[in-house]
Amino acid sequence: MNSYHDELKRFEYANTSSAAYSYVNVVKKPLELYVFVDPLCAECWSLEPYLKKLSIEYGRFFTIRPIVSGHVFAMNLEPFDKPCKLKDMWERTALRTGMSCDTNVWKDHSFISPRRASLAIKAAELQGKKAGRLFLRKIQENAFLKKQNISEESVLLNCAEEAKLDIEEFKCDLYSDTAKKALQSDFKLTNEMNVDYIPTMVFFNPTSEQPGIKISGLYPYEIYVRVLKQMLDKRLIPSTTPPLELLLSHYKVVATKEIAVVYDWSTTKAERELKKLQIRQKVKKHVTNHGSFWEYRSRD
Helix, strand or coil: CCHHHHHHHHHHHHCCCCCCCCHHHHHCCCEEEEEEECCCCHHHHHCHHHHHHHHHHHHHHEEEEEEECHHHHHHHCCCCCHHHHHHHHHHHHHHHHCCCECCCHHHHCCCCCHHHHHHHHHHHHCCCHHHHHHHHHHHHHHHHHCCCCCCCHHHHHHHHHHCCCCHHHHHHHHCCHHHHHHHHHHHHHHHHCCCCCCCEEEEECCCCCCCCEEEECCCCHHHHHHHHHHHHCCCCCCCCCCCHHHHHHHHCEEEHHHHHHHCCCCHHHHHHHHHHHHHCCCEEEEECCECEEEEECCCC
């Protein structure tokens, strides 16, 4: 009866450790992966399938550190025509990458500013790196899949609840000087690393004198694995990908494109396998004007 939950624990453990490596490597992963993002950037959202696959297969080797790029404030200019421009950008990116998103958010909301969402990400990180990363994901889900205005405090609080943050602590931190300073620190790091395009990933080994490797834009998954191997200078064996239902129970909300990338399936096969779970009422399908996403139905 406990086999399902035992398997889930093994999946979670596989993303943080490996029996083939020492205890030191489990406690302190050898690499840091700086991911420069912006909460309203469609290409940053399209990077998610590759980050998910990389974390599942090689997450024991690196820690992801999201950095909110200072480029977000360019989106605060020209407020009257920005929604139209951003809708077009999202449309083109969705068609090119296949990542599910709903561009109608720009019809439903006349203006969405990334400033408050950016501060909220830093406020969430004050509750831990894992909390911050999960909160960023929930912001992206609400913006790109659920057509929510992430400028609104009520939406940010809902994201905080979904990420299981301490809500009262989050409310206090949202407008705090600490969160503002953390955001400014991200902007400074963006400039210091000469990041002029998002998304950008920087693979960095803090114990090595070799410089980090910077990748700007979206590339095939194999490129990220190649860089990872180059940085570690060793042969890497990927962790086993968990069964589909187990993965869904862990991540809760996934886009069809993410499943296709993680399992090396076509979009058609990913839809077919997900529909099998839908028939068993394990997942609920949500359709957007660009692709679909799936929400795990908890037994609780």
